[in-house]
Structure formats: C-alpha cells, structure tokens
Amino acid sequence: DIQMTQSPSSLSASVGDRVTITCRASQGISNSLAWYQQKPGKAPKLLLYAASRLESGVPSRFSGSGSGTDYTLTISSLQPEDFATYYCQQYYSTPSLTFGGGTKVEIK
Amino acid sequence: QVQLVESGGGVVQPGGSLRLSCAASGFTFSSYGMHWVRQAPGKGLEWVAFIRYDGSNKYYADSVKGRFTISRDNSKNTLYLQMNSLRAEDTAVYYCAKDGKLGDYGDWYFDLWGRGTLVTVSS
Numbered sequence: 001d002i003q004m005t006q007s008p009s010s011l012s013a014s015v016g017d018r019v020t021i022t023c024r025a026s027q028g029i030s031n032s033l034a035w036y037q038q039k040p041g042k043a044p045k046l047l048l049y050a051a052s053r054l055e056s057g058v059p060s061r062f063s064g065s066g067s068g069t070d071y072t073l074t075i076s077s078l079q080p081e082d083f084a085t086y087y088c089q090q091y092y093s094t095p096s097l098t099f100g101g102g103t104k105v106e107i108k
Numbered sequence: 109q110v111q112l113v114e115s116g117g118g119v120v121q122p123g124g125s126l127r128l129s130c131a132a133s134g135f136t137f138s139s140y141g142m143h144w145v146r147q148a149p150g151k152g153l154e155w156v157a158f159i160r161y162d163g164s165n166k167y168y169a170d171s172v173k174g175r176f177t178i179s180r181d182n183s184k185n186t187l188y189l190q191m192n193s194l195r196a197e198d199t200a201v202y203y204c205a206k207d208g209k210l211g212d213y214g215d216w217y218f219d220l221w222g223r224g225t226l227v228t229v230s231s
Binding site for chain 1: 152153154155158167168169203208215216217218219220221222223224
C-alpha cells in the first residue's frame with residue numbers, strides 16, 4: 001500500500017496567517033490526490049482533487065500544488081471557520097486507497 | 109437537496125452482525141460509484157468498500173474482506189453495508205460517500221459525504 005505522511009500533525013495559527021500543510025506519498029501518485037476538511041462531529045468535506053483542482057463552492061483561499069510524491073495544501077489567509085482537521089488522500093493506487101494521518105489546525 | 113443519510117448503526121456484541129443503509133437524494137444515484145469510509149473514535153479516516161454505479165464490481169479493504177458486503181438498490185437510491193463477524197476494532201463512525209466521477213470505474217475520491225452512523229462493537 002502507498003503510505004501517506006502528513007506534516008505537521010498539528011499547528012497553531014492566527015486569523016490572517018498563511019498556512020501550509022504537506023503530504024508525502026511513499027511512491028509517485030501522479031497528482032491523484034484529494035484534500036478534505038473535517039470539523040469536530042462533522043463529516044469530511046472535499047476541498048481539492050487532482051492535487052490542485054478546487055471543488056465547487058470552496059473558497060479560493062484554499063489551493064493545492066505538488067507533483068510526484070510531494071503535495072501541499074495552502075490556506076492563503078486563515079479564517080475563523082478554517083480551524084479544523086485536514087486530511088490528504090491518494091487515489092492513484094486503487095482499490096488500496098489511503099489517507100494521511102491528518103493535520104489539526106488550532107487557534108493561536 | 110443533495111444529500112446522503114446513513115442509518116442502522118448501534119451497539120453489537122463481538123461476532124455479531126449489523127446492516128447499514130445510506131439513502132441518497134438530489135443526484136442521479138444510479139450513475140455514481142459509492143463508497144463506505146469509517147473513522148474510529150479520535151482516529152483518522154479508513155476506506156472500507158466501493159461498489160460500481162451498476163453494482164457490477166465491488167472492492168474491499170483487507171481489514172474487512174470476507175466479513176463485510178457492500179450492495180446497492182438503484183431503484184430505491186440506497187446503498188448498504190452488511191457487516192458480519194464484527195470485532196472491537198470495527199468500532200467507528202461509518203460514512204457513505206459518493207465518488208467524484210460519473211459512471212465507469214469512478215475516480216475514488218469523495219465529493220459528497222453523509223453525516224455518518226456510529227457502530228460500537230462491545231460486550
């Protein structure tokens with residue numbers, strides 16, 4: 001199975017900060033990567049797919065980049081509603097889907 | 109309204125069985141592959157199973173293979189997960205999720221999630 005390593009596992013940031021979360025795959029995944037946001041007690045929500053394609057309705061302050069094994073989720077200006085846990089997921093190797101361990105974004 | 113609504117969770121003893129349902133509305137259910145994804149308390153996400161839009165192909169995580177069965181009834185816009193031989197490590201919130209790509213084999217990312225149903229396996 002492809003292992004997905006997310007970093008950091010948690011971070012503290014202030015409203016307005018630029019936040020970057022990294023996901024590294026154990027082998028190349030050809031941009032077959034999705035990012036999700038999950039708030040406590042809620043279902044995950046799709047933010048981006050194909051590494052950089054923004055899901056409809058998701059604010060443009062969210063962006064994704066990367067290639068090969070290394071991918072990044074960036075929040076350009078953190079808003080109060082962005083405090084949540086973020087997960088990456090590779091879908092290059094199906095049916096062996098794998099998620100990253102998650103990054104909890106907390107208020108500084 | 110585009111939504112998925114799971115039901116059927118509860119408390120079951122180890123070795124027991126449970127069937128989860130997921131009612132879909134607001135989109136053409138019969139055109140999309142569907143998944144089950146679970147999340148143990150305080151833990152991350154784990155993909156469980158996938159069924160093709162027409163039910164012709166099914167895939168499972170190794171952790172549930174041989175114990176869980178995914179199925180669908182396109183006439184009722186409903187997805188199911190039959191869970192047998194349940195273990196303590198199956199305790200989790202189970203989400204049904206819609207595949208992000210229309211038809212065929214799907215794309216295996218999830219663009220719509222239900223709110224989840226909690227399954228607790230305990231004696």
